[in-house]
Amino acid sequence: MTVQISRSPGADQASANGVYCYGITWATAAPPRGEGVGGKVVAAVRDGELAALTSPVESTKVRAKRRDLLNHSEVLAAALERGTVLPLRFGVVFENEAALVEGFLRSRQEELAALLRKFEGKVELTVRAQYEENAILAEIVQANPRIAQLREQTRGGQDAATYPLRAELGERVADELQRRTERDRKALLDRLSPLAVDTEVDRERIEHQALRASFLVKRRDVTAFDDVMDELAGTHAGRIRFKYVGPLAPHSFVSVTPLESR
Amino acid sequence: MAIATHGTASNYLQRAPSPSGLADVVDLILDKGLVIDAYVRIAVIGIELITIDARIVIASVDTYLRFAEAVNRLDLTQTEAAGLKELRDGSDGNGGDGKSKGMVEGAKEAFSSDDRKKEDAGRG
Missing domain, CATH: 3.30.70 (Alpha-Beta Plaits)
Incomplete structure (x- = not known):
């Protein structure tokens, strides 16, 4: 960019x-x-x-x-x-x-x-949730017999013979990771958005990123938001790492009418 | 800026009152915030700010092969053991973002030519 x-x-x-x-x-x-x-x-x-x-x-x-x-x-x-x-x-x-x-x-x-x-009386809180690579990949292998099988078939072989299998393995892993990302993102937003007046979710697909979002939260609700963040970090301990920043000025939520449209 | 972690899952929750690094600041103040119409903004800083984000996922065979390699490298028994140890000890040994770096390093930074050499050298 x-x-x-x-x-x-x-x-x-x-x-x-x-x-x-x-x-x-x-x-x-x-x-x-x-x-x-x-x-x-x-x-x-x-x-x-x-x-x-x-x-x-x-x-x-x-x-x-x-x-x-x-x-x-x-x-x-x-x-x-x-x-x-x-x-x-x-x-x-x-x-x-x-x-x-x-x-x-x-x-x-x-x-x-x-x-x-x-x-x-409102502040912005930003949340970034990033998968732990080894943990999420292990989850995927353990939950998908076909992926586990392909993994066994391609381990130790980076040659041309295993190329089609490696490509299939990678594609399946990528698809599964995307499915998990969507599921986890929804689950996280379902817990956090109800505490916010407004939510802005970044839809850009960043590798291993489960969620990047900004929440406009009433100052008096920040403590409740903190508690939910603690709860989520506990629920996902070992598989998702959270970075939680704020309170900030409402960077993601301000805008003025463009001059041309007035 | 002080970074506090708290709660039972403190290993996995990094809480900061304000952006702690340049990448976070760039996200916040270059991409977001009030923009004033060009007509009113009579002059703007004469710089080219470039942000590099190497982590954007692109569906391609190269990406798939990279995923395949990462899955093949995985030691499933070790992953489970390490996960449990972390939970038990309440420490991951580095207390930071180090572990979250994946197959592609999370390299996002902003610089303006000469500034970068000078200041990055000093700060690492």
């Missing part, structure tokens, strides 16, 4: 007053702190009931470093600890403060305020 962020005409011109934007909060939220992109201090730019979390950039041609990506994420995490925040995608720079205020905060005031209200 290649992500190319294109530059609009004029972006090459140096702009000493560039404003990098991380996210939107209520104007009443506690002031931001910490380091942002390029190590610059993060500050709030307020207009009406909204505030944008920003830091200065000297040029609109900024090179993103590893540290910058991590800082973007940390600025949003810190903001979430102090209230509701609408996270922006990495890499948004306004030409100057006036462009941010007039071109975004003010012109989108109602829409942004409605989004902040919508996400009030």
Whole structure:
């Protein structure tokens, strides 16, 4: 996957007053702190009931470093600890403060305020469930006589004679793995989704990945979600490894109306 | 960032309050979040960010042969013994993601040319 962020005409011109934007909060939220992109201090730019979390950039041609990506994420995490925040995608720079205020905060005031209200008291939790390769393959061999038989017939032989059998074995294993993935994914979602206001499931087929999903959860339900995660890790101990991250700003759930369709 | 594991199946549940690695951060802030219209976003960082994801499953004979090889390598008696030992001891010996790496290493990273050499060398 290649992500190319294109530059609009004029972006090459140096702009000493560039404003990098991380996210939107209520104007009443506690002031931001910490380091942002390029190590610059993060500050709030307020207009009406909204505030944008920003830091200065000297040029609109900024090179993103590893540290910058991590800082973007940390600025949003810190903001979430102090209230509701609408996270922006990495890499948004306004030409100057006036462009941010007039071109975004003010012109989108109602829409942004409605989004902040919508996400009030809710956080994103992400869950990634990855099969333990040896465990899941062993399950598959033990549950399928034909696969076990093919395995016996092809063990120790990587030559041309066993090629058709190896191809059949692999295809059967791949199909079975896909069936188990669908079954496990459904079982996991059946337990987790009822605790969430909204669920976003990544449908991309990643090897050995049983589930990758984001859940929008009320803050007061996070503990219950934790408990279900513990239960699921127990149920699947030895065969599925879970990575559970949050609470996060609602990255997977925010969107604004595209300008063209307004 | 502190990573806490808890509960009875702590070996298999890694809990973190925020993304702990660059790959997770990239997933979150490059692919997701509010996007502002091109007309309003008057200037965007002049970089090409490339994410490599080697783990996407493609149905092909090559994939099948790789699966066949993995199944053939499997020592079924050992797998069962190891699984039981882990449950009993409550430790898998590495306490991390190491075991979840499969036939294809989970290599997902983001870089912007010179940044990569410089910083990856320092962090491993």
